[in-house]
Amino acid sequence: MSDYILEMNHIVKDFSGVKALNDVNLKVKRGEIHALCGENGAGKSTLMNVLSGIYPFGTYTGDIVYNGEVVKNRNIKDSEKKGIVIIHQELALSPYLSVAENVFLGNEQMTIKGVIDWTQTRNKAQEMLEKVGLGSENLDAPVNTLGVGKQQLIEIAKALAKKVDLLILDEPTAALNDEESAQLLEIMLKLKKQGITSIIISHKLNEISYVADAITVIRDGQTIETLTKGADDFSEDRIIKGMVGRELTNRYPERVDCPIGDVVLEVKDWNVYHPEDPHRQVLKNINIKVRAGEVVGLAGLMGAGRTEFAMSLFGQQYGQKISGEILMHGRQVKIKSVKDAIDHKIAYTSEDRKNYGLILFNDIKWNMSLAALRSYFSQNGVVDANKEVMEAEKYKELINIKSNSVHQAVGSLSGGNQQKVILAKWMLTEPDVLILDEPTRGIDVGAKYEIYCAINDLAKSGKAVIVISSEMPEILGTCDRTYVLNEGRIAGEIDRENLSQERIMKCIMQDNNRKGE
Amino acid sequence: MEKKKTVNLSLKQYGMVFAMLIIFIIFYALTGGVNATPMNMNNLIMQNSYVIILATGMLLCVLTGNVDLGVGSYVALCGAVAAKLIVEQNMNIVLAFIITILVGVAFGAFNGFFIAYLGIPPFVVTLAGMLIGRGLTYTLLESKTVGPLPGAYVKVGAGFFLTNKIEFGSGTLDLITILVAVIATVLVLGAEYRTIKTQQKYGFAMVPTWQTAIKLVATLGILWFFFFKIAAYNGIPIILILMAVIVGVYHFITSKTVAGRQVYALGGNEKAARLSGIDTKKVYFWVYTNMGFLAAIAGIVLSARNASATPKAGDGFELDAIAACYIGGAAASGGVGTIVGAVIGAFVMGILNNGMFLIGLPTDLQKVVKGLVLLGAVTFDVLSSKKKN
Numbered sequence: 001m002s003d004y005i006l007e008m009n010h011i012v013k014d015f016s017g018v019k020a021l022n023d024v025n026l027k028v029k030r031g032e033i034h035a036l037c038g039e040n041g042a043g044k045s046t047l048m049n050v051l052s053g054i055y056p057f058g059t060y061t062g063d064i065v066y067n068g069e070v071v072k073n074r075n076i077k078d079s080e081k082k083g084i085v086i087i088h089q090e091l092a093l094s095p096y097l098s099v100a101e102n103v104f105l106g107n108e109q110m111t112i113k114g115v116i117d118w119t120q121t122r123n124k125a126q127e128m129l130e131k132v133g134l135g136s137e138n139l140d141a142p143v144n145t146l147g148v149g150k151q152q153l154i155e156i157a158k159a160l161a162k163k164v165d166l167l168i169l170d171e172p173t174a175a176l177n178d179e180e181s182a183q184l185l186e187i188m189l190k191l192k193k194q195g196i197t198s199i200i201i202s203h204k205l206n207e208i209s210y211v212a213d214a215i216t217v218i219r220d221g222q223t224i225e226t227l228t229k230g231a232d233d234f235s236e237d238r239i240i241k242g243m244v245g246r247e248l249t250n251r252y253p254e255r256v257d258c259p260i261g262d263v264v265l266e267v268k269d270w271n272v273y274h275p276e277d278p279h280r281q282v283l284k285n286i287n288i289k290v291r292a293g294e295v296v297g298l299a300g301l302m303g304a305g306r307t308e309f310a311m312s313l314f315g316q317q318y319g320q321k322i323s324g325e326i327l328m329h330g331r332q333v334k335i336k337s338v339k340d341a342i343d344h345k346i347a348y349t350s351e352d353r354k355n356y357g358l359i360l361f362n363d364i365k366w367n368m369s370l371a372a373l374r375s376y377f378s379q380n381g382v383v384d385a386n387k388e389v390m391e392a393e394k395y396k397e398l399i400n401i402k403s404n405s406v407h408q409a410v411g412s413l414s415g416g417n418q419q420k421v422i423l424a425k426w427m428l429t430e431p432d433v434l435i436l437d438e439p440t441r442g443i444d445v446g447a448k449y450e451i452y453c454a455i456n457d458l459a460k461s462g463k464a465v466i467v468i469s470s471e472m473p474e475i476l477g478t479c480d481r482t483y484v485l486n487e488g489r490i491a492g493e494i495d496r497e498n499l500s501q502e503r504i505m506k507c508i509m510q511d512n513n514r515k516g517e
Numbered sequence: 518m519e520k521k522k523t524v525n526l527s528l529k530q531y532g533m534v535f536a537m538l539i540i541f542i543i544f545y546a547l548t549g550g551v552n553a554t555p556m557n558m559n560n561l562i563m564q565n566s567y568v569i570i571l572a573t574g575m576l577l578c579v580l581t582g583n584v585d586l587g588v589g590s591y592v593a594l595c596g597a598v599a600a601k602l603i604v605e606q607n608m609n610i611v612l613a614f615i616i617t618i619l620v621g622v623a624f625g626a627f628n629g630f631f632i633a634y635l636g637i638p639p640f641v642v643t644l645a646g647m648l649i650g651r652g653l654t655y656t657l658l659e660s661k662t663v664g665p666l667p668g669a670y671v672k673v674g675a676g677f678f679l680t681n682k683i684e685f686g687s688g689t690l691d692l693i694t695i696l697v698a699v700i701a702t703v704l705v706l707g708a709e710y711r712t713i714k715t716q717q718k719y720g721f722a723m724v725p726t727w728q729t730a731i732k733l734v735a736t737l738g739i740l741w742f743f744f745f746k747i748a749a750y751n752g753i754p755i756i757l758i759l760m761a762v763i764v765g766v767y768h769f770i771t772s773k774t775v776a777g778r779q780v781y782a783l784g785g786n787e788k789a790a791r792l793s794g795i796d797t798k799k800v801y802f803w804v805y806t807n808m809g810f811l812a813a814i815a816g817i818v819l820s821a822r823n824a825s826a827t828p829k830a831g832d833g834f835e836l837d838a839i840a841a842c843y844i845g846g847a848a849a850s851g852g853v854g855t856i857v858g859a860v861i862g863a864f865v866m867g868i869l870n871n872g873m874f875l876i877g878l879p880t881d882l883q884k885v886v887k888g889l890v891l892l893g894a895v896t897f898d899v900l901s902s903k904k905k906n
Contacts (some may be wrong), residue, residue: 317792338794348792356792359785359852370782371793378775385773386719405722407524425793 004065005030005166005197006051011062013050020046021060022221028166028199028214033192035212036201039243039444043221044201048168052086053079066166083165087155089174089442095144100125102143103157128157132187147303149180156187167191167198173207174442177301177470185211203444205236217242240445251445252477253453256460260480261292263330264464265346265433270324272312282308282319283488290433290464295455297479298468299504305488306468307351310435314348315341328432342371347426351438351468353415357422360411364403365392367410367421372428395424399454416447423454434458435466440474452478472501486511524722533845533858534735536894537865544872551875552868555688555750558743563675563822565867566756567592567815567831571838572845572859573767574811577804579842580771580784582851583639585808587628588815588838590650592831595621595816597654600663600826603670610669618813624650625809626802633801643805647835655828664825673755674821680752694748701740709733756818763811768856780804784851840887841866844894865890 006028013021021043028034036044049055051064053073064071066082073079076086093102100122109120122139129135132153143151152172159167169188173181181204188198188211202208208215217224217239224242227234240251270286273279283305290296298306311318313326315338326333328344335341341348350356358367365388369377377384377391392406401420403413410421419439426434436455440448455478459465469475475482476499484492484507492507544552551557571588578585595617602613628646631637682689709729716723747753771777782790783800791797815834820826845862847854869890873883 314792315794337796338792339796342794350792355786356788359782359789361852362781362785366778366781370778370790370795373775373778374794381774381776383773383775383778386715386721389721390719405524407722 003029005067007065008047008051009063009065011047011050011060011064013046013055013060019221021050023223024062024218024221025223026216027226028197031192031195031197032213033188033198033200033211035208035215036199036218037205037208037215037239037243038218039446042218042243042444044218045170046221047218048086048170048199048201051079052076052084052168080162083163084168085159085162085164085166086168087152087159087170087172089171091148091151091155093143093151093154093158096142098140099129099137099143099146099154100139102154103128103161105158107158107162124161125157128160129154131160131191132157133183147180148175149177149183152176152180152184153187156184156191160191164196167196168201169198170201171203171442172200173202173204177303178472179301181207203442205239208239209234209236215239219243219245243444244446251449251473253449253456255295255456255478255480258293258456258460260294261462263289264292264328265290266325266327266330267313268325268327270309270312271322272308272319273321275319278320281488283312286324286485286488286490288483288490290466292432292462292464293459294481295459295465295467295479297475297482298466298485299472299475299482300485300491301470301508303487304485306485307437308488309485310348310437310466310468313341314338314346314435342375342429342431345430345432346435347371347429347431347433348435349419349422349426349437349439351441353418353422358410358418361409363409364396364401364406364413364421365389368392368395368406368425368428371425372430376428376430391428392424395427399424400450414443414447416443416450419443419447419451420454423451427458431463433464433466435468437468438470439467440469440471448474472504475499475504476501484508484511524724525728531732531735532897533861533865533894534739537861537868538739540865540872541868544868544875548872548875552872553746555746557871557875558746559750559754561864561867561871562747562754562757562760564871565863566760567819568834568837568841568867569760569860569863570763570811570815570818571834572841572863573763573856574808575835575838576767576771576842576845576847576854576856576859577780578639578808579839579847579849580780580851580854581639581801581804582784582849584643584835584839585628585646585805586640586643586835587624587646587650588808588812589831589834589836590647590654591621591624591809591812592816592819592834593654593826593828594624594650594657595813596820596826596830597657597663597816597828599670599817600666600820601657604663604666610667614817617817618810621809621811621813621816622806623809625806625812628809629802629805632805633798639801639805651828654830658826658828660828662825662827664823666821666824666826671821671824673759674818674823676755677751678753678755678758682752685749688749691748691752694744694752697753698741698744698748701744702737705733705736705740756822759814759818763814764856764860771856776803781852784853786852837863837866840891844891846898849895862894865894 004027008024008026011021011024012019024043024047026047038044050060053075056074057072066084071082094105097105103125104121109117109124111117125139126135129137134150134153134157137150143154172184176184185207188200191198200208200212213229215227266289268287270283271281272283274282286309300306308318312322315335316322317338326335333344335344354360368391369388373383377387389406396403396406399420401417403417410418413421440451455465455467467475467478480496482494482499482504483490484494484504486508489511491511494503541552575585575588598620599613599617602608602616603610624646628642631642632639679693681692683692715721771780779790779795779800782793782795783797787797816831819830841863842854842859843849843862844865845854845858845860847858866887869887870883873886
C-alpha cells in the first residue's frame with residue numbers, strides 16, 4: 001500500500017465557466033495532520049467538497065486516489081463509507097436533541113432496522129466522548145446547552161463514531177477562544193497517535209504551525225507549494241508569503257499620527273443582567289471612555305461579556321435590568337432602542353455578519369442604505385433610489401468592495417467584501433462612535449489589511465472606534481488603548497506602549513485570582 | 518468607445534405575465550373566444566376584485582414570512598356589519614362604511630397586538646382569527662342572509678363609472694373608457710421616459726432597447742385589449758377604480774417608501790433589520806392591522822356585488838389571496854415579492870377559474886387544476902432561482 005492515504009491529482013472544477021479549482025494537487029501521508037492554507041476564495045472548501053462527494057464524481061476532472069484506488073464519490077454517504085468524514089465550519093448538530101443523540105445523528109445505533117437501541121447509543125456515545133475529552137458531560141443534556149467549543153468537540157466525536165480514517169476539519173477553531181482552540185488541537189494530536197489522518201483548513205496560522213506535519217498552500221485555485229515539517233520554514237510569515245504571493249511585511253497598517261481629541265463616549269457604572277435569568281449579573285460596573293480619533297480595544301476570552309456589553313449599549317439589544325449612564329460628548333443620553341442609538345450617532349457591527357448584519361439575498365445598495373434609510377436616504381418617507389445607487393457606488397470605490405455592480409446580492413460576495421458592505425452601511429449613518437465586533441472574523445489576510453486601513457481612516461476622520469476582537473495580535477496591531485474584560489468586569493486598562501499578549505493574559509489571570517480570594 | 522453598462526430585465530418578473538397570457542390564449546381556443554367577450558372581460562374584473570384587494574394586503578404578510586389565515590372571515594364579518602347597519606338600522610351609507618372599516622381595522626389590530634407585542638406565531642393568531650371572525654359573523658347574522666341592499670350600496674360592487682357611449686360596429690363603445698386608456702398610455706410611456714432619463718443622467722446601467730420595446734408593446738397591448746373590451750361592454754366598473762387606487766397606493770408604499778423597505782428588510786432577516794434600527798414589532802403590528810383594513814374594504818365590495826351579506830361569504834378567500842402572492846413570485850420564507858406580482862398572480866388564478874367555468878369543468882376538478890398550477894408555479898420559481906445560484 002502506498003505511503004499516501006490520499007492523492008488528489010490535477011483536480012479542475014468550474015462553476016459555469018469560472019474555474020474555482022484549476023489543476024490542484026494534494027498528497028496526504030497516512031497518519032499525518034495536513035493543513036490546507038489559502039486566502040478566502042482560493043478554493044480550499046471547494047476542494048474538500050470535491051473530496052467528500054458534495055460535488056459528485058463527474059462534475060470535476062482529475063482523479064482522487066484514496067488508499068491506493070481511484071474513488072468516484074457520488075455523495076457524502078459514499079465518502080463516509082470509505083472513512084472520509086468532513087466537519088464543516090457551520091456545526092451540523094440538532095440543537096434540542098441530547099448529546100448522545102447528536103453523536104449518532106444520521107448513524108443511529110439500531111436494534112432492528114429503524115428502531116433506536118438506546119443502551120448501545122448511550123454506551124458508545126460515552127466511549128466516543130471520552131476520546132475527545134468530554135467524558136464527564138451529561139449525555140442527556142440538549143446539545144445547545146453546551147458552549148460552542150464543546151459542540152465542536154461533539155462534532156469530532158460524531159465523526160469518530162463513523163469509524164473515520166480521514167478527518168477533514170474546515171475552520172474548526174474559528175468560533176472558539178484560545179483555550180478551547182488549544183484543547184481542540186490537543187485532541188487532534190491525540191487522534192493522530194491513534195492513526196487517524198486529518199486535514200485542517202484554518203486561517204489561524206499559529207495553530208497550523210503548531211499542529212501540522214505538512215502544509216499545502218492554495219492560491220487562486222492552484223496548488224502553490226507543499227511545506228513539510230522539519231524540511232521547510234513553518235513560520236507564519238513564510239505561510240503568508242505563499243498565500244498572498246508576496247511578502248506581507250506588515251499585517252497591520254501604520255497608525256499615522258491622528259490627534260486624539262475629547263471624550264466622545266463615556267459609559268459609567270454599567271450593569272446588565274442575563275435576559276433569561278434576572279439573578280445572573282452578566283456585566284458588573286463597567287466604566288469606559290473613548291475619545292475622538294482613538295481606537296480602543298475590548299479584549300478578553302470568549303464569554304467575558306464583550307459582545308453583551310456592546311449589544312446592551314446599542315439600544316438595549318441584550319439583557320435586562322440595565323442600569324448605568326451613557327454620556328455622549330459629556331452629555332447624558334437615554335438609549336432605549338437601536339433607533340435611539342443611531343440618532344445619538346452610535347454604530348455597531350455584529351460579530352455574526354450573516355445572521356445579524358446582512359440580508360443575504362438583497363443587493364449591496366439595499367444592505368448599505370438600511371440603517372440610514374430614515375435619516376439620509378429618504379424624504380417624507382419616500383426612498384431616494386437614485387441616491388442609494390450613487391452612495392453605494394461611492395462606497396464601493398472608497399473601501400474597495402470587489403463586486404460586479406452594486407446590484408449584486410451580498411450573499412454572493414466573499415466574507416471580506418461582506419464585512420466592507422457592513423462597514424459602509426454604518427459609515428453612512430455618520431456615527432461618532434463605531435463599535436466593531438470581531439470585524440475580521442473568518443476573512444483572509446488581504447481583506448483584513450483593508451479593514452484595518454478603513455478603521456485607521458475612520459479614526460483619522462475623528463470618529464471614536466471600539467474594536468472587539470478575540471485575536472490578540474489584532475488588538476495589538478490596531479488599538480491605541482485596550483480594556484481587558486473578564487467575566488463581566490473590567491480587569492484592566494492598558495495603553496499602547498505597554499500592550500502585549502502577555503500583559504492581557506496577566507490581567508485576566510490576576511482578575512481570576514482576585515475573585516478566588 | 519466606452520462600453521455601455523446594460524442590465525437585463527428579470528425574466529422572473531415578466532415570466533408570470535407571459536404565463537397569464539398563455540393561459541388566456543389556451544382558454545380562448547377552448548371556449549371558442551367566449552372568454553374574450555366584453556361581458557366576460559368585465560366579469561373577470563368584478564369576480565376577482567376582492568381577491569386582488571386582499572392579495573395586496575396579504576403580500577405584506579407574506580413579505581414578513583407569514584400569512585393571514587383569517588381574511589375570509591374578516592371579509593364576511595365586515596360585510597355583515599355593513600349590511601346590518603344599513604338594512605336594519607337605516608344608517609347613512611358613508612357612516613356605515615366608516616364603522617365597517619373601523620371594525621376591520623380593530624380586528625387587524627387585535628391580531629397585530631398578539632403577533633407583535635406578545636410574540637404569538639401569526640399562523641396561530643390568524644387561525645384563531647379565522648374561527649372567531651366566522652363565529653361572530655354567524656352570530657351577528659343569526660345564520661341568515663341579510664338583504665337586499667339599497668341601490669347606492671350595490672353600485673360600489675356592481676356599478677359603473679360615467680359613460681359616454683357611441684355606436685360602434687354592432688354595439689356601443691364608451692368614450693370615457695377610451696380616454697382613460699389614452700391617459701394610462703401616456704402615463705406608462707412617461708414613466709419609462711423618466712426612468713431612462715435618470716439612468717442616463719446618473720450613468721446607471723441601462724436595459725437594452727429591444728427588451729424595453731417588448732416590455733412596452735406587451736404592457737400597452739394588454740392595456741388596450743382590456744380597455745377596448747370593457748369600453749364595448751358598459752364602461753369602467755367602480756370596482757376597477759377602487760382596485761386601481763389600492764394597487765397603485767400599495768405598489769408605491771412597497772417599492773418607494775421607507776415603511777415598505779422596512780417590511781422587506783424584516784422578511785429578509787429580522788435580526789439584521791432590528792439591529793439596523795427598525796422597530797420590527799411596529800412593522801408586524803401595522804402589517805396585520807392593514808390586513809384588517811383591506812379585508813373590510815373587500816367585505817363591503819363583496820356584499821355590494823352580491824346585494825346581500827351571508828354568513829358563508831368569503832369562504833376560502835384567504836387561500837386565493839395567499840396563492841396569488843406565491844404565484845406572483847413571493848417567497849414563502851419572506852423578503853421577496855411585489856404587489857404587481859401578486860396582482861398578476863390573482864389574475865392567473867382568476868382567468869383559470871373563469872375559463873374552467875366557461876368550458877364547464879366540474880368544480881371538483883377545478884380545485885385540482887388550481888392546486889396543480891400553484892404547485893407548478895412555485896416549483897418553477899424555486900428551481901429557476903436555485904439554478905441561478
